[in-house]
Amino acid sequence: MMENWTALKKGDLMMEIFLAEQNLDQDYISFWERIKINPVIWHCDDVIEDNFWVVAQHENYIIWYNDIEEGFCISKFKTEGKIQQYTASKNELNAVIQLFLQQF
Secondary structure, rough: OOOOOOOHHHHHHHHHHHHHHOOOOHHHHHHHHHHHEEEEEEEEEOOOOEEEEEEEEEEEEEEEEEOOOEEEEEEOOOOOEEOOOOOOOEEHHHHHHHHHOOOO
């Protein structure tokens, strides 16, 4: 893992989410309100010793913050608390919410 990398603090993540919500198009606000959760740490077996903030959940999909890449990602899960597959993304939350909604 990168030597200088440090996990994003929850307060910083909450600010990132708040700012994204302020710029969210009206079409996506009600969807976001239904799927967002209080951020919680999940584990990903694909990455040794790292855990990631999950910020939304719908069916068997999650939106999570990859603080290594500094972007939001969409992944599937089978077991609550475990990200099924690591993905690298530098997407802003608004873009990921739009992509997420298009899947449903």
